[in-house]
Amino acid sequence: xxxxxxxxxxxxxxxxxxxxxxxxxxxxxxxxxxxxxxxxxxxxxxxxxxxxxxxxxxxxxxxxxxxxxxxxxxxxxxxxxxxxxxxxxxxxxxxxxxxxxxxxxxxxxxxxxxxxxxxxxxxxxxxxxxxxxxxxxxxxxxxxxxxxxxxxxxxxxxxxxxxxxxxxxxxxxxxxxxxxxxxxxxxxxxxxxxxxxxxxxxxxxxxxxxxxxxxxxxxxxxxxxxxxxxxxxxxxxxxxxxxxxxxxxxxxxxxxxxxxxxxxxxxxxxxxxxxxxxxxxxxxxxxxxxxxxxxxxxxxxxxxxxxxxxxxxxxxxxxxxxxxxxxxxxxxxxxxxxxxxxxxxxxxxxxxxxxxxxxxxx
Amino acid sequence: xxxxxxxxxxxxxxxxxxxxxxxxxxxxxxxxxxxxxxxxxxxxxxxxxxxxxxxxxxxxxxxxxxxxxxxxxxxxxxxxxxxxxxxxxxxxxxxxxxxxxxxxxxxxxxxxxxxxxxxxxxxxxxxxxxxxxxxxxxxxxxxxxxxxxxxxxxxxxxxxxxxxxxxxxxxxxxxxxxxxxxxxxxxxxxxxxxxxxxxxxxxxxxxxxxxxxxxxxxxxxxxxxxxxxxxxxxxxxxxxxxxxxxxxxxxxxxxxxxxxxxxxxxxxxxxxxxxxxxxxxxxxxxxxxxxxxxxxxxxxxxxxxxxxxxxxxxxxxxxxxxxxxxxxxxxxxxxxxxxxxxxxxxxxxxxxxxxxxxxxxx
Numbered sequence: 001x002x003x004x005x006x007x008x009x010x011x012x013x014x015x016x017x018x019x020x021x022x023x024x025x026x027x028x029x030x031x032x033x034x035x036x037x038x039x040x041x042x043x044x045x046x047x048x049x050x051x052x053x054x055x056x057x058x059x060x061x062x063x064x065x066x067x068x069x070x071x072x073x074x075x076x077x078x079x080x081x082x083x084x085x086x087x088x089x090x091x092x093x094x095x096x097x098x099x100x101x102x103x104x105x106x107x108x109x110x111x112x113x114x115x116x117x118x119x120x121x122x123x124x125x126x127x128x129x130x131x132x133x134x135x136x137x138x139x140x141x142x143x144x145x146x147x148x149x150x151x152x153x154x155x156x157x158x159x160x161x162x163x164x165x166x167x168x169x170x171x172x173x174x175x176x177x178x179x180x181x182x183x184x185x186x187x188x189x190x191x192x193x194x195x196x197x198x199x200x201x202x203x204x205x206x207x208x209x210x211x212x213x214x215x216x217x218x219x220x221x222x223x224x225x226x227x228x229x230x231x232x233x234x235x236x237x238x239x240x241x242x243x244x245x246x247x248x249x250x251x252x253x254x255x256x257x258x259x260x261x262x263x264x265x266x267x268x269x270x271x272x273x274x275x276x277x278x279x280x281x282x283x284x285x286x287x288x289x290x291x292x293x294x295x296x297x298x299x300x301x302x303x304x305x306x307x308x309x310x311x312x313x314x315x316x317x318x319x320x321x322x323x324x325x326x327x328x329x330x331x332x333x334x335x336x337x338x339x340x341x342x343x344x345x346x347x348x349x350x351x352x353x354x355x356x357x358x359x360x361x362x
Numbered sequence: 363x364x365x366x367x368x369x370x371x372x373x374x375x376x377x378x379x380x381x382x383x384x385x386x387x388x389x390x391x392x393x394x395x396x397x398x399x400x401x402x403x404x405x406x407x408x409x410x411x412x413x414x415x416x417x418x419x420x421x422x423x424x425x426x427x428x429x430x431x432x433x434x435x436x437x438x439x440x441x442x443x444x445x446x447x448x449x450x451x452x453x454x455x456x457x458x459x460x461x462x463x464x465x466x467x468x469x470x471x472x473x474x475x476x477x478x479x480x481x482x483x484x485x486x487x488x489x490x491x492x493x494x495x496x497x498x499x500x501x502x503x504x505x506x507x508x509x510x511x512x513x514x515x516x517x518x519x520x521x522x523x524x525x526x527x528x529x530x531x532x533x534x535x536x537x538x539x540x541x542x543x544x545x546x547x548x549x550x551x552x553x554x555x556x557x558x559x560x561x562x563x564x565x566x567x568x569x570x571x572x573x574x575x576x577x578x579x580x581x582x583x584x585x586x587x588x589x590x591x592x593x594x595x596x597x598x599x600x601x602x603x604x605x606x607x608x609x610x611x612x613x614x615x616x617x618x619x620x621x622x623x624x625x626x627x628x629x630x631x632x633x634x635x636x637x638x639x640x641x642x643x644x645x646x647x648x649x650x651x652x653x654x655x656x657x658x659x660x661x662x663x664x665x666x667x668x669x670x671x672x673x674x675x676x677x678x679x680x681x682x683x684x685x686x687x688x689x690x691x692x693x694x695x696x697x698x699x700x701x702x703x704x705x706x707x708x709x710x711x712x713x714x715x716x717x718x719x720x721x722x723x724x
Binding site for chain 1 (some may be wrong): 369372389397403406435440441443472474555603663
């Protein structure tokens with residue numbers, strides 16, 4: 001594919017080219033069945049195999065312990081903002097939330113309607129440029145879980161390591177899913193949309209500790225209960241067939257490329273190249289995040305002024321480096337470099353940054 | 363495509379072949395952008411055009427009045443079972459539900475957790491072989507809406523005409539969506555999964571009267587509020603890009619083939635052929651549904667005994683007529699003949715039924 005661009009979109013985002021090509025080939029007539037996979041009964045053998053394989057691979061690659069359910073649930077992380085407290089606080093207790101930026105704020109706003117929750121640490125004080133230290137997380141009595149957003153897509157800030165806390169953690173990992181290992185013993189629930197690291201949009205992937213969710217409240221609709229999704233192996237109702245199929249293919253690609261440990265190393269390497277370009281620019285490019293907490297997925301940076309930012313984005317696009325515009329709420333630039341972003345794309349961007357600075361004043 | 367079968371699956375189900383082929387062609391490099399549509403920002407121009415066009419076509423083809431929102435929401439009809447009462451009963455009042463079979467029962471079971479609802483008519487008394495008459499729908503004081511399931515996929519029974527009621531209707535139309543016109547003046551809310559008549563699985567399509575939902579309750583998560591989805595044109599969070607894209611293509615196909623009026627006529631013609639084959643078989647094939655209420659989408663039938671049913675299904679499959687097995691909860695046979703099922707498929711099945719009876723005792 002001659003004209004393929006380097007796509008730094010924050011999500012949906014770049015997927016492995018071979019996955020797209022394989023899906024294209026199989027699309028109209030799936031394995032000689034005389035129909036497309038998206039036309040088949042989700043209870044049939046061919047889709048059943050796809051579904052089970054995606055579920056099993058998610059568990060295997062992420063080293064998920066046996067005592068967790070692996071679930072595909074529609075509605076994105078946003079629906080999880082409601083489901084987490086609905087299910088985990090039904091038996092009482094409170095949820096403590098770290099406000100680390102836009103996505104954490106969403107979890108807090110929505111969660112507050114479905115359980116007794118409070119903000120244990122608020123990043124507004126430092127303009128969301130770092131994550132809290134363990135000693136800043138003073139939990140109140142009766143806290144059932146501590147909710148965190150492992151990586152903030154918009155602020156470009158991440159938890160470099162999982163907090164130490166006296167209660168189980170709940171993590172929204174939408175934007176760094178399977179780019180790093182999870183300390184499962186600390187977590188009761190991990191959730192995230194798949195549309196950044198794991199596939200096209202259309203499903204959330206949820207890992208739920210069985211003992212934490214198997215006595216779900218009986219007084220909410222079945223779709224909102226983890227135990228119902230678990231009992232039916234994520235087929236309580238018609239699953240989003242195409243999304244799960246694609247996630248399965250991306251997971252297979254991750255496996256073939258060394259699994260999560262390799263993704264973690266690659267993410268560290270790729271992000272280091274961009275932060276180096278920023279830090280070596282003598283302030284021409286700037287990133288406000290505490291170096292320890294800098295995201296390995298979303299590298300945000302500004303140029304000296306908005307005029308040059310605009311020019312940078314236009315010239316980058318012309319050079320095949322697309323979707324580098326920062327989120328509309330903060331402006332600036334953002335390079336999202338998820339699992340499927342080839343290292344060559346990052347190299348090209350770092351080189352472009354250097355060249356651009358040379359051409360446009362240092 | 364030489365080996366293409368006639369796929370009578372109840373959903374997901376057969377889609378127009380040209381839609382599949384077009385999607386395949388565009389899949390890896392969408393309109394020369396150097397990337398797939400599923401890799402693009404949902405806020406970008408190319409997906410934006412797809413999204414707006416699918417939304418506009420849904421409204422146009424279904425003749426939806428201006429005072430309705432047209433929304434794509436993940437979670438299938440099942441999540442709507444919760445959202446309908448959450449949103450419509452927040453200001454008080456009760457929901458009256460017609461129990462017409464498996465899907466209506468689901469709406470009742472889930473809805474009961476999120477509003478004051480009651481069953482106004484229960485089809486269990488007639489084994490779900492007909493829908494209620496208007497005079498059987500005695501609403502209680504304070505009823506805010508009357509909920510119906512326009513077509514029961516498993517029971518093969520449908521409302522032949524919309525009930526007369528003193529309150530607005532709410533309709534789950536998952537299994538006969540856009541195969542017949544809607545009397546919009548009677549409805550406040552129409553919802554359904556798209557994976558039968560309108561595309562692959564992965565989204566529900568919801569039509570909500572603005573005046574009924576624009577003062578949605580503030581005390582539930584944003585994902586569960588129709589007004590939030592409406593304000594963001596179904597982009598409150600990352601939409602299920604591929605599903606909506608495919609729905610847009612199927613809608614275009616419906617438009618090119620005469621729109622909903624043509625779909626309605628074709629459904630009447632196709633289903634009549636199968637009911638004729640059943641009724642002309644001298645009891646060899648049987649269908650329990652009151653003729654007035656027989657579904658135009660899901661034609662259920664039994665053979666004289668289970669042995670011959672098994673043989674029928676096996677021989678039909680060998681003849682390229684697949685997925686004719688009835689739902690596991692009821693057994694027997696079921697031919698789902700949604701919009702995209704070609705009339706030739708129905709003709710082939712009717713002929714096969716006749717031949718099979720000839721070979722296997724009449």
